[in-house]
Amino acid sequence: MPDPKPKKEKRGGFLGFVDNLQEIMYGMAAHDMSRYAIRTRASMEHLFILITMGDLIGVPILPPYYSLRLLPYVVPNIATWKRRMLREKDISDAMF
């Protein structure tokens, strides 16, 4: 997993005000968009693991030889992916 990005240091005075304003504008305009993009990206990640590592939950895939090469990179995502693939869908899925 990549290291989390270091937080930007808070600046004071007028520059701080500009920073805050930027954050507010981002929150108003782009946060939703980026959240949506991140979610789509996460769904795709799960689809990707399904296609390459399907064997882990009994979906036969072709060809296992080269998917092994990818295994090290998806190790941290496997637990979440399995949970997602195997959980039953209910009404809350539509709500959240």
Add this chain to the structure above:
Amino acid sequence: MSLKDVFLQNPNRRYIMFGGKGGLGKTTFSAATAYWLASQGHKVLVFSVDPQASLTDIFQKDIFGKGAVPIMQNLWAQEIDADSHIKNYQGEIRKKILDMYGFDKVPDEIEDYIQAASAEPAMEESAIFDAVVDIVVKGDYDYYIYDLVPLGHALYYLSMAKVYDEWINKITKLREEMREYETMVSRIKREKETDEDKILTELQYIKGRINASSSILTDKEKTAFFFVVVPEEMIILDTQKAAELFAKFDVPIAGYVVNRVLPDELRHQEVPAYLKNRLAMQGGYLEKIKTTLGAQVRGYVPEMERDVTGLAMIEKLAKIMYG
């Protein structure tokens, strides 16, 4: 055109394959061809993609899993040990996981997957496929002679390149789409760079290897595929069917070599009824081969007085095949 002419007229050929049903003489012809090319001064590697390889038997030298073993001047032979190739590969994967995450041991679930994937029936073929890529991309030899597996398997082997190619294209595309989302998020968040996608890099590496292999299999200038047939009905029919399938995979078929032809002089001798019947039967099928395959037949090789093993017999056969 004789076999010899095929080689003389196509000096750019580098990859020679003999295919056909089991037990018709693929290994024998591979060995004899390798012997002839080596004696012409070319550097030759003959290698087997068959898990039950028989190069060890024909050269009477244990070469299984020992890499390229020198047989005589200019000639090397190699039998791929798929099992140990898979074991090493598994080891590399485990080591990578441990190194990447600093684990003491591979998590059980992941270990189970590594074990299960390696038990897949396709694994052995895939491992050999991968080992062959290693051998041919190095480009150390003038000629590579593939001693192929029997037809059904060979088709599988050939189609594997195509299946891999389609699979890898699909997932690479998906990965690239994912990448677009990632860069979009960083753009919105005004981050300068997104981390390199290691999976994409890995996919591109795999793609390169598969392309190297499939481009060889379909290269009309560098590759020649010969079918081995014997004058018997079922063999002729099966070979024709296989040839159609091979053509679909764009494999450049360079001709047919007929093996186990009973010596012609027997016809003019007093022979027992059993042999007479065999001669008549072969005569009929040889006619059939001439009418159906005609100009594509590169040679007729007689039934030898004994099985071909050891360099002396290989030399004898090479003389018959290449004059």
